[in-house]
Amino acid sequence: MSTEQLDEKLDDVSEFDYDDAGFAPGHRACSGCGPALVARHVVEEAGENTIVVNPTGCMEVVSSPFPESAWGVSWIHNVFANAPGVASGIEAAYRSFSRQGREEFEDHEDVNFIVFAGDGATFDIGMRSLSGMFERGHDVLYVCYDNEAYMNTGVQRSGSTPPGAHTTTTPSGAYSTGEDSPKKDMPAIAAAHGVEYVATASISDPIDFRKKVSAGLEIDGPAYVQVLSPCPVGWGFDAEETIDLGELAVETGVYPIYEMENGEVTDVKTVRDRKPIEEYLERQDRFSHLFDGEEGEETIETIQAEIDAQAEALDIDG
Amino acid sequence: MTREIIKGTDAVAKAVVGADPDVVSAYPITPQTGIVEGIADLAADGHYNGEFLRIDSEFNAASSVIGASAAGARTFTATSSNGLKLMSEPLFTAAGMRLPLVLAVANRSISAPLSIWNDHTDTMAERDSGLIQLYAEDVQEAVDNTLIAFRVAEELKLPVMSNLDGFVLTHVQEPVDVPEPEPVEEFLPPYEPEQTLDPSEPKTMGAYARPEHWTEAKYVPHEVLLRAGDAIERATAEFEEVFGRSYGDAGGLVDTYRLDDADVALLTLGSLAGTAKDAVDRAREDGIRVGVVRPRVFRPFPGEALREVLGGVEAVGVLEKAISPGSGGPLSMELKSELYNLPDRPLVRDFVIGLAGRDITVEDVVGIADELYVDADVSPHEFAPDEEEVWPQLREEILPEEVSH
Ligand SMILES: Cc1ncc(C[n+]2csc(CCOP(=O)(O)OP(=O)(O)O)c2C)c(N)n1
């Protein structure tokens, strides 16, 4: 990149009014960590009148090693499976305080209650907790930073791991081409609960992501935003490529970007000249085995066919 | 004060609402269900102003009261048996995070085999969670312990479990003094939390601790729990001042009955003490000098109070509604470890009895007192360890061959 190009990029970035106050640098995330970017954007967008609940996972561990904390807003971690349950209680407490007219909480009428959780905590172990929170209608924005595996415990598969991916529990080998079940459709599951606002995003487009955070916070009730957050360690790419990979996921259609309101898809990011999935797969170690032989080739074809079907269903091709 | 003939669960529900919690979150399970329903009824009639979460599971009941407590709310939940197991993971964090919350447990056995009846296998398995554990002998005490639990939890910043025996106390109707709002407010003023998630003073709660800090983080609640006896004694004394009901001569930690001149003692938790007290009256008619010791608190373990009250007896029979498979009854294990270093320790025998609601009659307990009396002359050093544990109600005839031969 030339200096001019870099300056241009930085000009774009300065649009965000960069501010460390909510999620400070110096946390222990790996360089190039997608989820850490998500954390910063979420709290910057929400502002200081915010309480974040974070289940166990990479982001909890890297941000809160006692006695240090990267969090400039109020933040709580309890266990892996229960962030929505904890958030339900916090939100109910504030509702109770205001119902009782407790003066000391008068300023906090519009606190932002946010769960910031990995895909493992969301798609798998915390699903019951999340379902209950949705059903009861707590005013909580749930942000799932989707890095498509359990990174904190060393890259095991989750319900979000895409087909064909090698993880430590879906290793590729003579008889295996990696993960063999489809990625769980969490946004649809959220929408099926009657959640008013559901959206997907990619960290490669922070402006879009932050708009969605803001939209979710405005809803008077639960909202769900799922953001693709590439992980250089778990996916196997160089730290400076995080944004590129996020962008490629959108450009190949493997990670469609859309909004749902009251169960209906209302806005889809169209992709002109959708790129073949190989361009995305070949840049990540987790898919490298797919380029080794016939079976891998078949898997790639299947993946491509599924993306095409999904693109048609969502009317992505612009 | 209004005296009502009232069912145990309804009485506890009234006590909870009287304590005016900001958030109640609970999930039904027999025999606790009546408490949740009672609170729901009171809320439906406009007697409860806080939030009542009809939650999806005990796991999230515990999780949500943890969240609410961190936000600065007075909180309550209730459960039994398998529900307590489902709460166990989040509950273990509550003491480490110094979160006061009150949990009523209607004690019930744990599957398998499935049983809904009373024993203490549910709460004994949570003894290392860092929760204070109170046990009630009758419905009145379950009501009073509910209020004492809030007081102690909030003073010590520790979670408190208030136990009442399933069915034996939850489903009986007893005459109960249901506390009126004014004295409750005097005894339990509005909760003023020290640290909350207040967004205007940001805090990090429940952080990740590495080995150089974790030990200390565990030591603190352990120490506070060890010293919690004072706070429980104080709360019990102040409770007596406000409500006129007294709990035990040993500062509210241990209740005793006809122990002063006793040669042998029966030690038990909860409602079984009532049966034991009747049995003691009966046995004394036959010249057997026996008394009852009832710890009101199992965590912190009231070791000092027990050493004091058991100082004069030759033998203690622990009537125990729990078993730690592969070892023995948890209550007698704890008692033995408290007495071990004493030069003149009494013989301790463990009677595993009343599991999963098997009826315990006064005659059963008189029989145990008789047996103890005979043993009383035997020094603990002479007694064969494998004879210390007895299962008086075991039906040998229905055991499978592999254990009966
Ligand atoms: C009950 C329980 N099971 C398992 C774990 C181990 N564990 C901690 S974090 C984690 C994975 C987290 O994955 P995810 O939610 O996707 O977040 P990430 O680490 O990728 O940020 C696992 C399996 C745990 N802490 N608790």
Ligand code: SF4
């Ligand atoms: S392993 Fe991945 S998700 Fe975890 S801190 Fe490193 S880059 Fe971020």
